[in-house]
């Protein structure tokens with residue numbers, strides 16, 4: 001991605017976090033191809049799955065308070081379900097899809113709107129690949145509860161499901177989950193597991209969407225029970 005000039009960057013930092021903004025060109029809603037849910041029992045390494053990857057990424061990156069959730073509806077856009085996400089996608093053609101093109105813009109045309117963090121190059125590539133693979137409503141159910149290492153299981157799950165709402169620019173509930181040390185602080189506070197397990201007395205996370213699959217919650221449980229190591 002292109003770098004924002006330092007001055008522009010500084011000016012942007014002065015803006016309050018807000019998703020109310022001017023959209024230079026109206027977002028055109030293409031007639032979406034609504035794919036029925038497709039669930040496979042194994043995960044192909046070549047496929048980007050909507051339910052496993054894209055939905056959590058969009059929920060975490062785009063539906064923070066003031067943005068594209070059912071309540072704030074910034075610019076009238078809601079991005080909480082497959083049906084409303086697909087309205088900004090031209091299936092099979094990422095470069096012709098608003099959902100993709102706003103991720104690679106610069107300055108305050110880029111989404112998530114600065115100073116919220118941009119999607120990483122890897123995340124942008126996933127969105128691009130999913131659209132180019134037909135933007136299907138697909139999911140795969142192969143989660144391995146014997147893998148509960150921070151680097152290969154926990155960190156990727158947090159990056160996909162949580163960091164959009166829990167970064168330095170937007171620390172939901174005061175929790176920034178963008179580094180191991182900060183995740184550890186949240187776990188130590190005793191608020192982490194109850195939230196993802198949807199236990200009574202905790203705010204259910206990820207916010208505004210369904211609970212993570214039980215298998216993933218189990219991966220977190222095993223990692224926390226092992227002392228939440230940075231392994």
Ligand code: HEC
Nearest residue numbers: 060063064161162165172173191192195202203205206207
């Ligand atoms: C769409 C935005 C959003 C997503 C996605 C999200 N959070 Fe949150 N989170 C918030 C907000 C806002 C708060 C503070 C208000 C509240 O508690 O509901 C919060 C609060 C919390 C709290 C404190 C809850 C409590 O009961 O004390 C924890 C812990 C937490 N989040 C962890 C996570 C984890 C872990 C994930 C990913 C699995 C996640 N969040 C995903 C927005 C989000």
